Amino acid sequence: MQPMLKKWFAVTAGVVIVLAAVAQPDVRSYLQEKKAELAVSYAYQSGVEDKAANDPLMARIKEEAAKRYIAPINARIDRVWKAIPGYNGLEVDIERTYTANSGKDRSAELKMVMREVKPEVSLTSLDPQPIYRGNPNKPMAALMINVAWGNEYIDPMLKVLADEKVHATFFLDGSWLKKNPDIAKRIQAAGHEMENHAYSHPNMSELSEGHQTQQIEKTKQLLKQTLGVENKWFAPPSGDFNMLTVRTAHALGLKTVLWTFDTRDWMKPSVATILRRFQEKTEPGSLILMHPTEPSSTALKEMIRILKQKGIVPGTVGETLSEKRVPPIEVER
Numbered sequence: 001m002q003p004m005l006k007k008w009f010a011v012t013a014g015v016v017i018v019l020a021a022v023a024q025p026d027v028r029s030y031l032q033e034k035k036a037e038l039a040v041s042y043a044y045q046s047g048v049e050d051k052a053a054n055d056p057l058m059a060r061i062k063e064e065a066a067k068r069y070i071a072p073i074n075a076r077i078d079r080v081w082k083a084i085p086g087y088n089g090l091e092v093d094i095e096r097t098y099t100a101n102s103g104k105d106r107s108a109e110l111k112m113v114m115r116e117v118k119p120e121v122s123l124t125s126l127d128p129q130p131i132y133r134g135n136p137n138k139p140m141a142a143l144m145i146n147v148a149w150g151n152e153y154i155d156p157m158l159k160v161l162a163d164e165k166v167h168a169t170f171f172l173d174g175s176w177l178k179k180n181p182d183i184a185k186r187i188q189a190a191g192h193e194m195e196n197h198a199y200s201h202p203n204m205s206e207l208s209e210g211h212q213t214q215q216i217e218k219t220k221q222l223l224k225q226t227l228g229v230e231n232k233w234f235a236p237p238s239g240d241f242n243m244l245t246v247r248t249a250h251a252l253g254l255k256t257v258l259w260t261f262d263t264r265d266w267m268k269p270s271v272a273t274i275l276r277r278f279q280e281k282t283e284p285g286s287l288i289l290m291h292p293t294e295p296s297s298t299a300l301k302e303m304i305r306i307l308k309q310k311g312i313v314p315g316t317v318g319e320t321l322s323e324k325r326v327p328p329i330e331v332e333r
Contacts (some may be wrong), residue, residue, distance in 0.1 A: 056106070058098055064110060065092035072323075073137055074121035083129035083255075084285075086119035087137050088323045116325055123321065128250035130241065133260045134285035134320040140313045141286040142320035143304075144259060146235060148173035148201050150292035154183060157292060158190055160300045167191050169317040171235040174199035174219030181226050188227050193316040195233040196220055196254060205242040212248045220252060233257045233317050257317055259289035265296040274299045279306055287317065 072089030096113040123131075134140060145157065145168050161168055170187050172194060177184050188194050198204065198215040199222075207215065216234055223229040234254040236245055246256045261281050263274050274295055282288065288303070290296035307314045313326050 055098075057101060058094075061092065061094055061097050061101070061110065061112075064112065065094055065097075068092055068112065068114070072117045072119035073135060074119045075123045075126055075323075076121070077126055077129055081132050083123060083126050083131045084133065085123040085131075085135050085321045086121060086323050087135040088119065088325050089117035090114055090325060091117050118323060122323065123255070128243075128246045128256075130246055130256045130258050131287075131321065132258045133287055136283065136285045138320070138326055139284045139311055140315055140320045140326045141282060141284065141288055141307055142317040143168035143314055144171060144235065144257070144287055144289050144317060145169070145296075146171045146173075146197050146237075146289065146291050148176050148197065148237070148291075151180065151183060153292040153294060153297040154187070156297045157300055158187065160297075160304070161192070162190060164301065164304045164314075166304055166314045167193065167316050167319075168314075169193040169195055169233070171195045171197035171233070172219070172223070173197045173201055173237070174215075174222050175201075177219065177222050177226060184227060188229075193233075193318050194223060194227055194229045195235065195257075195317065196223065196231050197235050198237050201237040203238065203240040204236045204245045205240050209244055209248060212245055213252070216249055216252055216254065220254070257287065257321075260286040261288045263288070263290040263296050263299070265291055265293040268293070269295055271295055271299045271302075275302055275306070278303055282307065282310070282312070284312055285320070286312075287320065 068090070069092070070090040073087040075086035076084055078084050091114070093113045093115045097110070100111045100113055101108075134142065143161075143166065147154070147170055167190075170184075170192050172184060174197075184194065196216060196219045199218045200215065202211075202215060204212055204215065220231045223231050231254060234249040234252075235257050239258055241256060241258075249256045260283075261278065263269075263278070265274065278288075278299075290300075304314050
C-alpha cells in the first residue's frame with residue numbers, strides 16, 4: 001500500500017506545480033501568445049486552402065501532378081534473386097508547388113516541387129534472405145572491394161576512385177583490419193563505406209552457429225573499435241554461406257550481401273576479358289565484386305566509365321540498396 005501512496009503524492013505534487021506555473025502572469029501571457037499564433041496560422045492555412053480550391057492554378061497543378069506521379073516499388077523476395085530492395089516513388093507536393101507558383105503569369109511554366117514517396121514494404125521488413133542485387137529500376141550499381149590481401153593495389157584503386165569522384169564499399173577481413181589499421185583508416189578517410197568480411201576468411205557454411213557468430217561479431221567489434229563504424233552489411237568470404245549464415249548475420253544486425261557480377265580477378269584474367277564481360281553483364285542494380293588485384297586495379301577506371309556510359313551511377317552498397325531515388329545522369333559520349 002505504501003508504494004501506491006508515494007505514487008499518489010508524486011502525481012498530486014506534479015499537478016500542483018503545473019497549476020502554480022500556469023497561474024504565473026508570464027506563463028499565462030506566453031500560453032496566450034502561442035494560442036493566438038496557432039489561431040492565426042490555422043486561419044491563414046484555411047484561407048489559402050479556400051482560395052486554392054477554386055483557383056485555376058490549383059486545377060492546373062493537380063492535372064500536372066497526376067501525369068508526374070511515379071508509384072513506389074515495394075521490397076520483395078524473388079524466387080531467383082532473393083531479397084530485392086524497394087525504390088521510392090515520386091509525387092508533386094501540391095501545397096508547396098501552389099505557393100511557389102502563386103502570383104506568376106498564367107502562361108508561365110510551372111515550377112514543380114517534388115517529393116519522394118516511400119514504399120509500404122522495405123528491405124528491413126523482409127524475412128532474412130541474401131541480397132544479390134539492387135532494385136533494377138534504380139540506375140545505380142555498387143562497387144564491392146573485398147580486402148583480405150593485396151595491399152599493394154589499394155592505393156592505385158583509391159586514386160582512381162578519387163579521380164572519378166566515386167565511393168565504393170570495402171568489405172574488410174577482420175584479421176587484415178587488425179594488422180592494417182592505418183590502411184583501413186586511409187580508405188575510410190577517403191569517404192568509402194567500410195563493412196564486414198568475417199575474421200579469418202573461412203567457408204561459413206562449414207562452421208557451427210557459434211563459430212559463424214564469432215567470425216562476424218569479432219570483425220563487427222573491430223570495425224567499431226578501430227574505425228567507429230556501425231556495421232550494416234556482411235559479405236561471406238568466397239561467397240560461401242548457408243541460411244544459418246544469413247540468420248546469424250541478421251541476429252547481429254547485418255544483412256548478407258553477395259554479388260551480381262564477379263570480376264573473377266583472383267583468377268588473373270586479362271583486363272580486356274574483365275571489361276568485355278563487364279560491358280555485357282552489368283545493369284542497374286548490379287553489385288560488382290572485385291579485390292585489390294592488378295587486373296581490377298587496372299580495369300577500374302574503364303569500369304566506372306562503362307557504368308556512366310550506360311546511365312548508371314556507381315557507388316556504395318548502402319547507396320545502391322537504399323530506397324532513395326537517384327536522379328538521371330547525363331550519359332557520357
